[in-house]
Structure formats: C-alpha cells, structure tokens
Amino acid sequence: MTSPSTSLFTYPIDLFVNAMSRPSDAFAPAPPPTADEPDSASTRRAWLRLLAGSAATVVLGFAAFAAFALVYPERMPAAVGGIVEEITGANPHPVHLMRPQQAPLSAVAVLGKQIFFDKTLSASGQQSCATCHSPKHSYGPDNALSVQMGGLHLDQAGYRPPPSLAYLYRQAPFSIGPDQGDTDAPVDITRLASQAAGMQRAEKTALAAPAAPAMVPQGGLFWDGRTDTLQNQAIGPLTNPVEMANASEADVARKLLQTRYLDQFKRIFGVGIVNNPSLLIAEAMFAVGRYQTEDPSFHAFTSKYDYWLEGKARLTRAELHGLQLFNDKDKANCAGCHLSQPSRDGLPPLFTDTQYEALGVPRNPAIPMNKEPNFFDMGVCGPFRDDLAKQTQYCGMFLTPTLRNVAERKVFFHNGVYHDLRHVMDFYNLRDTAPDKIYPRDASGKAIKYDDLPPRYHANIDVADAPLDRKFGDQPAMTDQDIQDIIAFLKTLSDGYRE
Structure with a gap:
C-alpha cells in the first residue's frame, strides 16, 4: 500500500505527466456524424473537443504540480526542484538565515x-x-x-573612493596565511608574507574553496x-x-571637549576622561565602532535575495539566470x-571572501x-601602508x-x-579578449593593458580565474543578454526589498 506522503508527492507529478503523455476522455474520438451533420463539421467538433480537453488537463496538472512544489518544496527531488525554480522563481530549498540579534x-x-x-x-x-558614508546610500558616498x-x-x-561601511561586522583582522580569527596573539605579517613569496597563486572558482586560500592577503579594513x-x-x-x-x-x-554630548562621555567613562585626551579619543572611536556593530542598518540583510534564500520571495527568470551565471565557474x-x-x-552570505585581488583595472585620469x-x-x-612595501608579490592587490x-x-x-554596473561587467568580459575597448591606446593604436600598475608587477594580475582567463580574440565569457541578467540579479542584493 502506498504511503500517504508518497501518494501526496506522486499525485501532482503523475497528473502533470499524464496530461502530456496519456489520453483522457477528452481525447476520445468524436461520434460518427449524424444525417443532419456533414463530415467536415463533425471533424471540426472533434478537434475542438480534443484541444479543449488537452489544454484543460495540462493546466490542471501544471497547477497541481506547481502548488505542491510551493507548499512542499522539501519533498521535491533535486531535478524537479530545478524545474520548480525555473517555472515559479521560488527557492526549492529554503534556509533559515541567522541574522544579527537586534536590541x-x-x-x-x-x-x-x-x-x-x-x-x-572636521576642520571645515x-x-x-x-x-562620505551616507545611511541613505548604503553607508557609501551620496554622489558619483x-x-x-x-x-x-x-x-x-x-x-x-570611500568603501561602504555596511556588512563589516564579520570582517576578520588582516592576515596572510591561516585565518587568524579571534586571536590575541600578535601576528608578524612581514614574516608570513615572506613565507608565502613565490608560492603559486590559488585559482578561485565559484562555490568551491580555492586550492590554497591561505596564500593571499585577507581581512582588514580600507582598500x-x-x-x-x-x-x-x-x-x-x-x-x-x-x-x-x-x-x-x-x-x-x-x-x-566642546561637543553637546560631553556629559555622556562623563556618565559612561567617568569625569576623569576630560583630562585624558588620548583616552577621550580612544573611547570616542570605540563608541563609533559600537554604533556600527549594534545598529541593524549596517547589516540589515533585507534584500530580495535574502528573502528568496528563505523561501519568502521569487526571482524573475532574468534574475534566476543571472544567479546561475554568477555562480557558474566557467562563465561570470x-x-x-x-x-x-x-x-x-x-x-547570510556577505558576497565577499575578504581576500585581495589584482585585477588590472584601467587608470582613472579623474x-x-x-x-x-x-x-x-x-x-x-603601498603607498598608504608601508609594512608590506617589500612584498612585491602583492603589488596591485x-x-x-x-x-x-x-x-x-x-x-x-x-x-x-x-560609474555603472554595465561598464564593470564589460571590464571583466573584455579586459583580455578585446583590451582596446577597455584601455587607452599608444601612438600606434595598441591598447596599453594594465596601465595603472608598473609592468614589473603585471604578473600579479589574475589571469587564471574565469572570466579573466580568456585570451585576446577569444569569445567573451558572457553575452550581452548574460550581462543584463547578471545585473538584474545584482539588483536583488539591495536592502529594503518590498513585494
């Protein structure tokens, strides 16, 4: 005897499949024509019955299949789940995201x-x-x-350009080598960098850990x-x-000492803080850090993609295709x-591995x-940090x-x-396949590739990871439609989504 759960699962699928492969009563041949009805009219009547019955059955089967998939996505096999995602835009395997606690x-x-x-x-x-870190602009600049x-x-x-201050609450300290995590032990960055010198650069592919992620810089703040x-x-x-x-x-x-909130300093840190300038600054900056850590607007996780991960939103066909390309190790x-x-x-994903890359973006004359x-x-x-100036394997990162x-x-x-995502995507797509569309040209008309990094450091630039692994004249990794769909997906990463 079939279990209730099995029959509940198979019924909508069978109904959908039967609609496509097995005749129903609606497919039965029409009765022979009567004396009052010519053969052509009978034939038309038979075809109309056939089409109407077929369409009704297919619609019914599809509706049952889609409804079941939405209500019981966890019971859908992987292949069927992919069909459901494509048809409905729903995540067939929703998850529960652990957002920061709010208080x-x-x-x-x-x-x-x-x-x-x-x-x-400020002096001015x-x-x-x-x-420079506007709350109305994701804690980045409010201009172009x-x-x-x-x-x-x-x-x-x-x-x-000032980077966004959002989503830094999980940023680890700067390190080279094994992730230092939450450690109180001092780290000799120069020694670690020297040990890593000469080691092969790890290739990074989507949804897979790089072969040697410890051999690149990671963590830290500022660019x-x-x-x-x-x-x-x-x-x-x-x-x-x-x-x-x-x-x-x-x-x-x-x-x-001249601010309107000086009394708050005294209440929190004691009246003696006004006589200790270095401590006053340290506690003031600590307070700014606490604000960025505690205020949920710095890490809201309210994007359409977050809700899609949780099964609470549906992606459009373009957004789904963009997500597939985003994750495709041979494409974007x-x-x-x-x-x-x-x-x-x-x-929730932060959409960064917090590592460092040399991409060879063109020089900005502005x-x-x-x-x-x-x-x-x-x-x-360098030039704004000097502790790794001699570790030239990291120049341009x-x-x-x-x-x-x-x-x-x-x-x-x-x-x-x-200044727009289209140009960013064109850079990744055309940097090496059509560099004349990315870089300025010399007097002979040849593109000056990687013009914002001295030639002696060009070996640091990533040419191993798709889509940057293409050669001059190769077909670009992404079509124009691919790029449009990826941008459509990127728009699902904006906080404040409302259906």
Whole structure:
C-alpha cells in the first residue's frame, strides 16, 4: 500500500505527466456524424473537443504540480526542484538565515551615533563620517565623484573612493596565511608574507574553496587592509589632510571637549576622561565602532535575495539566470570571490571572501594624483601602508568588497574608474579578449593593458580565474543578454526589498 506522503508527492507529478503523455476522455474520438451533420463539421467538433480537453488537463496538472512544489518544496527531488525554480522563481530549498540579534542601542552606541553624524569634528566644520558614508546610500558616498573632496576648505581631492561601511561586522583582522580569527596573539605579517613569496597563486572558482586560500592577503579594513578594527578605522579620516583634515589627534580631542554630548562621555567613562585626551579619543572611536556593530542598518540583510534564500520571495527568470551565471565557474564566476551561499551554520552570505585581488583595472585620469605619471596606487604594498612595501608579490592587490547594495553604488573599484554596473561587467568580459575597448591606446593604436600598475608587477594580475582567463580574440565569457541578467540579479542584493 502506498504511503500517504508518497501518494501526496506522486499525485501532482503523475497528473502533470499524464496530461502530456496519456489520453483522457477528452481525447476520445468524436461520434460518427449524424444525417443532419456533414463530415467536415463533425471533424471540426472533434478537434475542438480534443484541444479543449488537452489544454484543460495540462493546466490542471501544471497547477497541481506547481502548488505542491510551493507548499512542499522539501519533498521535491533535486531535478524537479530545478524545474520548480525555473517555472515559479521560488527557492526549492529554503534556509533559515541567522541574522544579527537586534536590541536597543547601548549607551556607548548612542554616543557613537552622535559622533558619526557630528560635522563639528572636521576642520571645515562641514563634514562628518556620514558625509562620505551616507545611511541613505548604503553607508557609501551620496554622489558619483571618483574620489570625495575634503580638507580645510573642501577643495582637496581624496585618493580612493570611500568603501561602504555596511556588512563589516564579520570582517576578520588582516592576515596572510591561516585565518587568524579571534586571536590575541600578535601576528608578524612581514614574516608570513615572506613565507608565502613565490608560492603559486590559488585559482578561485565559484562555490568551491580555492586550492590554497591561505596564500593571499585577507581581512582588514580600507582598500589595502591597513587597519583591523572599526575603532582604528574611524580615527583615520579625522586626521587625513584630504578628508576631515584635523592637524592632530589633539585637535580632535579639543573638539570633542566642546561637543553637546560631553556629559555622556562623563556618565559612561567617568569625569576623569576630560583630562585624558588620548583616552577621550580612544573611547570616542570605540563608541563609533559600537554604533556600527549594534545598529541593524549596517547589516540589515533585507534584500530580495535574502528573502528568496528563505523561501519568502521569487526571482524573475532574468534574475534566476543571472544567479546561475554568477555562480557558474566557467562563465561570470562572480561567486569565486563574492561568496553567494549561506554558511553551514546559517549565516547570510556577505558576497565577499575578504581576500585581495589584482585585477588590472584601467587608470582613472579623474584622480588628481594620477596626473603624476610616476605615481601608482599599488594597494597592499603601498603607498598608504608601508609594512608590506617589500612584498612585491602583492603589488596591485585590493580588498574584494561586498556586493550587497552594489546596485546602489555610483563608483566602482579602488580608483572609482567606472560609474555603472554595465561598464564593470564589460571590464571583466573584455579586459583580455578585446583590451582596446577597455584601455587607452599608444601612438600606434595598441591598447596599453594594465596601465595603472608598473609592468614589473603585471604578473600579479589574475589571469587564471574565469572570466579573466580568456585570451585576446577569444569569445567573451558572457553575452550581452548574460550581462543584463547578471545585473538584474545584482539588483536583488539591495536592502529594503518590498513585494
């Protein structure tokens, strides 16, 4: 005797299959024509009955099949689950995502929020942390400038576009070699880098761990990973001459003593803090870090893709195809670096492996510093960090950013050379297959490839991972329609989704 669960599973599938393969009563031949009805009319009547009955049965079978798939997706075999996903846009294997717990902000985080939005802490009196990290723009810039303007009179151009501050709550400290995780032991980065020198670069493919992920830099904050904590990251812009432009940390301390929230410092950290400038700054930056950690807007996980993972939203055909290409190691292969799957314990994907890559993006002439032909921004090995300057195997490498809210950004890559996703995708697709469409040309008309990195470091550039593994003249990895569908999927990563 068939079990109830088996019959419940097989009935809609059988109904759907039977509609396509087994005649029903509706398919029965028409009765012979009567004396009052000519043969042609009888034939037309038979065909109409046949078509109407066939369509009704197919529709009924499909409806039952789709309804069952939506209600009991866990009972669908993998192959059938793929059909359901294609037909309905639903995730046939929904998961439960472990989002950060939400609670009212602590007193320290409330203080940090006020500091984050306080323009009086800048030399110009017109910039706060939120100026370059706008909550309304996924904690990134609110404009399309390649680099932001700062300084005492807001007339100094920055060096790199500010990365988003969102989704940094799980960022590990900078390391080379085995993931250091949460460790109190000091790490000798230079020694680890020296040990890794000369080792073959690991090939990274979508949905698969790289062969040797420990042999590349990983973790850290800023584009070059030079800072490990949100607390230390917060102080950097305050004293940067092209950003908030305070001459020294002492200047920052004097400004903090004049704020309207000074009494909150005293209540939380004790009245003696006003007499200790270095401690005052340290606690202020700690508070900013707590705000970024506790406030759920920094890691909302409210995108359409999150809800799709949980079975609460459906992707369109274009979005589904874009996701497939995103994960396809021979096509876009985006997931090779921008991990798209939840962790085994249900943590939502951050869409970054937090590693560093040398991609060879073209030089951006809009950055004033790039007007000096001998200046090169080489990421991990300088010029804004100097501890790895001699580890030239990392020259040209920059942190892989999260792709969450990527469709809300207006500048892309470490030098802000592109301003829309289409150009970003064209870069990956055409960098080596048609470089004349990506790079400037010399006097002879030849493309000057990798023009933002000195030639002696071109060996660091990734030519192993798809789609960057193609050669000149090869067919690009993605068609125009593929690119449109990938962009459609990327738009599902924006927070604030509403059906």
